[in-house]
Amino acid sequence: MISLSGKQWIFKSADELKILALQQKFGLSDSLARILAGRHVSLEAIPSFLTPKIQDLMPDPSRLLDIDTAVQRVQKAIHNAEKIVVYGDYDVDGATSVALLVRYFRALGVPVETYIPDRLAEGYGVNLAALETLHKKGAQLVLMVDCGTTAVAEIEAARAWGLDAIILDHHAAGVALPPAVAVINPHRVDQPPVLHTPQLCAAGVVFLFLVALQRALKKAHFFSQENPPPDLIDYCDFVALGTVCDVMPLQGLNRAFVRRGLILMSKRQNLGLAALMKVAGIQSAVSAYHLGFALGPRINADGRIGSSQLGLQLLTEQDDLAAKDLAEQLHELNDKRQKMEKKLLEEALQQIEQNQLQKRPVLLVGAEEWHPGLVGIAASRLKDQFQKPCFVASFDGAWAKGSARSLEGLDLGVLIHEAVSVGILEKGGGHALAGGFTLARAQWDAFYEFLTQKTQKFMETFQPVLEIDAELSLSGATLDLLRDLSQLEPFGTGNPLPRFCFHRARPAFVRPIGSGHLQCTLEDEAGNTLAAVAFRCQNTKMGEALLKKDYLSLVGHLQINEWRDQKSPQFIIEDGAWNREI
Known part of the structure; x- marks a missing residue:
């Protein structure tokens, strides 16, 4: 069956015996057990899925090629008081990766400088002019994060000048690697598998590097009672932000990173993130949705249409008033970005059609x-x-x-x-x-x-295709169900929000809202109702079908709608089909 959006609906099937086993062994509800079984989460993996712990999922960082060499070079730089520069990409993963290293070296009392290239003037990745400038200013070691894996010529030149480079990246690598001191990248073609997690973002790679570095510093008696080692678990707020915004799968170690990071961010401990949450209107506990659709776009806004520096400054700011000012600037830039984006999309669509x-x-x-x-x-x-x-x-x-x-x-x-x-x-x-x-x-x-x-x-x-976790009645869409489903958080790539299908529901009430959205009240044949919203659907087949107010099969996900201190379930419509086509 092909839907109104041209997708094939696939209803996930689950073994009834497995569903029963999940209920009995872990005390799960039927809905939760059915979703987990349909997503093929094994009985053995349930504990680490529902309560992922970093210490249980963390590999030995030394299994990453070159990481021990990189640690030794950084130890040497610290001991000799060399000038260290952290060079990062201008997106959220790049900014959080740089911020992780700045935070750590700051905790050690080791000064470092940062460099993020200007998107307009320099473009993506490592550029020769920037490296030459850093070298002339006395840089001796450059840590390249979220970039560098393909910068063979640039790093060859830097090496000839006597400028050492360490690469901490996660992008696709070719057979030929740059002649850096170390290239730490899970996607090196010669890298044996390290994780069950399919992918780490650059911030995740940096976290593994910091674990390895801290382990070596402890062995070297760098720390003392007066100067204790930083608690790296507290750094998971930045790792979570990079993981979600770089669209990494929320499985395995990534899932543990994000779960811990959300707890930290909900405490509003980082001044910059706390200020950004305030301007973004986030008053509740922070979710992965907030990272991907509220915080991330604002941090990215400066890198997209500004100078590429404000996002990093916000993450590393230690003054409350300065953090608030930076958050306001990023919020305004994001508003400007949205207007520019709308115009670009309209022109792109014209080009495609013409x-x-x-x-x-x-x-x-x-x-x-x-x-x-x-x-x-x-x-x-x-x-x-x-x-x-x-x-x-x-x-x-x-x-x-x-x-x-x-x-x-x-x-x-x-x-x-x-x-x-x-x-x-x-x-x-x-x-x-x-x-x-x-x-x-x-x-x-x-x-x-x-x-x-x-x-x-x-x-x-x-x-x-559109994969559907379960069929549901309008009367079954309750707050209790949503609270139950919250055990599956964090949601995102690799662990999407549970998707449900309502058969024979009609929009008894429809009205346009915002920029191309439709707000509905769904009703079934028994008279049960449910509030719903379909985003960006006006002037589409989906929008036209809703406006007819006829019975449809509708697919989407549930969320809690809060209005004037009242909570109620709301359905976000993703797709639909006429019942005769099912």
């Missing part, structure tokens, strides 16, 4: 006036709308710089790396679902042809 690009297996669009900091968001939106891999670029003279977003099963990091290796792209990198690229505009058509050839076969067999 050139009939929707008929191709992959989307590649670009324009001179598009802000480079917004092309990633646009790529994500277009990918979701068209269910195709999407590349969006900003033109600057003879060059084009852009971002890409992919579908599950089509590895962008590998694709971009191959385009660089054959000379079509000037540079680029990324991981499975997201990446960045730079190319000469003269190569635009060649790049589109390359992408078409590489994605054609995948898209011929690709069918977008």
Whole structure:
């Protein structure tokens, strides 16, 4: 059955004996046991899934190649009072990774400087001019976080100057690695498996490095009763933020990081994050949703359309008034970003329609006036709308710089790396679902042809699907159910919000709200009702179906709606289908 959005609905099946076993062994409700069984969480994994603990899931950091070499080099730099610079990417994962190292070295009493490249002037990744400037200013060791794995030429030059580099990254790696002192990256082609977790963000890699460094410093008797070692568990707020905002799977160690980080953030201990929560209107306990859709976009706003420095300054600020001022600036920048993003998307859609690009297996669009900091968001939106891999670029003279977003099963990091290796792209990198690229505009058509050839076969067999955890009646959508489901938090990539299907529900009341949304009151044949919202659905098949007020099958997730101190369940509609098509 194909839905109104063109997706195939797949209802997860679960073994009834396993459901019963989960209920009996762990005292779970039928709903919770059914969802866990449908998601194939084994009986043995239930304790670590429901109550993940970092100490139980943490590997020995020394299993990461080069990490012990990196630790020794940093110890030497500390002992010799060398000038250390932390060089990071301008997104949330980059900012949190830099902030982790700044916080740790600050706790040790070791001064470090930071450098985050300007998105507009310098672009993504390590650039030679920046390294040369740092070298001339006396830098002796550069810790590169969330970047550097593909910067072979840049690090070769730095090495010739006598500038050492340590890379702490998680992006796709080629066979040839840069000649750094250490390249710590779980995705090195020669790296044996270390984790059950599929992916770590850069902040997660940095955390493992700090564990290894602290272990070595303890052995060297660096700490004392007057100067105790920092509690690294307290650093999980930054790791959680990087993990969620870089769309890492919330499984295994990542799940433990985020769960602990949310607890820390809910205490409002970090001045910058506390100030940002206030301007974002977050008054309750912090959830993974807040990280991905409220805090992350604001921290990213400066990197997208500003100077790339405010987010890091906010995370590391130690003065309350300064933190509040930085939070206000980021909030205002985010408002500006949203308006610019809307205009860019409208123009991208016009370009797709005018050139009939929707008929191709992959989307590649670009324009001179598009802000480079917004092309990633646009790529994500277009990918979701068209269910195709999407590349969006900003033109600057003879060059084009852009971002890409992919579908599950089509590895962008590998694709971009191959385009660089054959000379079509000037540079680029990324991981499975997201990446960045730079190319000469003269190569635009060649790049589109390359992408078409590489994605054609995948898209011929690709069918977008929507996995549904369970069927539910309107009367079953209660606050008690939502409280029960909260045991599955944190939700996100790899552990999505439970998705339910209501059969034969009709919108008895519908009204437009906001920018293209519809607010509804759903009603079933027994007269039960439930509040619902469908986002960005006006002028779509889904929106048209809701406005007809006829009976539909609807799929989405539940959330708690708070209004004037009253709590009630609310359904977020993701998709729908006419009952005759089920």
